[in-house]
Amino acid sequence: MTQDFDEIIDRRGTRCSKWDDMEAAYGVCADDGLAMWVADMDFRPPQAVQKVVEAAAAHGVYGYPGANRPYLDAIAWWMQTRHGWTIQPDWILSCAGLVNAVGMAIAAYTAPGEGVIVMSPVYHAFARTIRAAGRELRELPLRIEDGLYRMDWPDWEGMLSGNERMLILCSPHNPGGRVWSEAELREVADFCTRHDLILVSDDIHGDLVLPGSPRHRMIADLIPGLAPRLVTLTAATKTFNIAGAHIGNAIIADPELRARFRTALSAAGVSPGFLGADMVAAAYSPEGAAWVDALTRYLDGNRQIFDAAIAAIPGLASMPLQATYLSWVDFSGTGMDEAEIIRRVQSGARIAANHGASFGRGGDSFLRFNLATPRSRVIEAADRLAQAFSDLQ
Numbered sequence: 001m002t003q004d005f006d007e008i009i010d011r012r013g014t015r016c017s018k019w020d021d022m023e024a025a026y027g028v029c030a031d032d033g034l035a036m037w038v039a040d041m042d043f044r045p046p047q048a049v050q051k052v053v054e055a056a057a058a059h060g061v062y063g064y065p066g067a068n069r070p071y072l073d074a075i076a077w078w079m080q081t082r083h084g085w086t087i088q089p090d091w092i093l094s095c096a097g098l099v100n101a102v103g104m105a106i107a108a109y110t111a112p113g114e115g116v117i118v119m120s121p122v123y124h125a126f127a128r129t130i131r132a133a134g135r136e137l138r139e140l141p142l143r144i145e146d147g148l149y150r151m152d153w154p155d156w157e158g159m160l161s162g163n164e165r166m167l168i169l170c171s172p173h174n175p176g177g178r179v180w181s182e183a184e185l186r187e188v189a190d191f192c193t194r195h196d197l198i199l200v201s202d203d204i205h206g207d208l209v210l211p212g213s214p215r216h217r218m219i220a221d222l223i224p225g226l227a228p229r230l231v232t233l234t235a236a237t238k239t240f241n242i243a244g245a246h247i248g249n250a251i252i253a254d255p256e257l258r259a260r261f262r263t264a265l266s267a268a269g270v271s272p273g274f275l276g277a278d279m280v281a282a283a284y285s286p287e288g289a290a291w292v293d294a295l296t297r298y299l300d301g302n303r304q305i306f307d308a309a310i311a312a313i314p315g316l317a318s319m320p321l322q323a324t325y326l327s328w329v330d331f332s333g334t335g336m337d338e339a340e341i342i343r344r345v346q347s348g349a350r351i352a353a354n355h356g357a358s359f360g361r362g363g364d365s366f367l368r369f370n371l372a373t374p375r376s377r378v379i380e381a382a383d384r385l386a387q388a389f390s391d392l393q
Helices: 022-026 047-059 069-083 098-109 124-132 153-157 182-194 224-229 255-268 274-283 286-311 338-348 375-388
Strands: 034-036 092-095 115-120 136-141 143-145 148-150 164-170 198-202 230-234 248-251 326-330 351-355 366-370
Touching (some): 022 351, 034 366, 034 375, 047 286, 069 248, 092 098, 098 164, 098 230, 098 248, 098 255, 115 124, 124 136, 153 182, 164 182, 182 224, 198 224, 224 230, 224 255, 338 366, 351 375
Parallel strands (some): 034 351, 115 136, 164 198
Antiparallel strands (some): 143 148, 230 248, 326 366, 351 366
16 A cells, blocks of 8 residues: 555644654744654554554453563564665663663663763753763764764863763754764774773664765774673664654664663563564565655655755755754854854644754754654744744745
8 A cells, every 4th residue: 555645644633753742842832833842753653553453452452471482483574675784683672762772771881970971962852861871971963064063083082080981872863864884884993992991883874875875884893893882772763753663672682781771671670562572573665665665755855845845945954864854953153152043943833843952062053853754744834933933044
């Protein structure tokens, strides 16, 4: 069945954070506002996923799940088929989503007071989880060159205290939408080896590379020798819009690292629900692969429309989007302060978008816009932004 990404699905009143919480978070009413903040999609998943849910409802018994071999085999098949990465099912440990997996890694490999490194600006949940765990957040600021984020190794070397034990890599990068090159990934590996760091690579957006962009490489496949210090985090939830299933994976080839992670999971009492695992097994399939291919083509069309609209407004610039569906827009060229930018977007355009400052150092002049919504809404958002900043044109 062909997916209709243009279909408007009313998510209001369904306990949907993206739509039902935006007025409290941003002062934008769902009745006439556009929700472009929370990173989920306004699309239904593939029919294969829906059928699994319907079959479970028809059965009507929701007890403790047993063996999950189909789930593990599906993950291994997907990594091999879509990313060329050969893994063993017993390398996979299931978590209650990727943020939970980050928390489990922090618990497994660091102690209170020790440092955890991120490259800022970056996904805001990293900093929140690091601080909540009583660890020290170490932000290494990315620099912008030719419109894209770049790693800044010479400057970063002098920013470490020696207390750091882990680096969390966001690959592809959120919010910048950058697909890191093979050379950059090798530099990350060298940095972690040189400073004796555990590397946690969050590859949740790895399936969402847009047409014409560089290939996303799994660092575990690119540099097998990194295995004794590498934890790879993946999930079908972002790819197939099933984040409510709260299920993700830590894929760990090294037995000692895997045992430590499993201990952290056991200590926290974490185990996956049966429905999430079945949804993932259905999604990681030939039907799911075809759906993702159609999705990324559609998202690329949305990106082109939104980028053109942003480029037409003096002082605004969207970072070239290679992966994810999250447009990172710089408003610094307007000369306006952060409060005025936010006022125009929220009160003027009636759009809820993530504030850049929440992503850490270097994010203050940016807003992040979610483009994973029917095209008519993207066009409407573009028109509203043009009107909100019409005095600049």
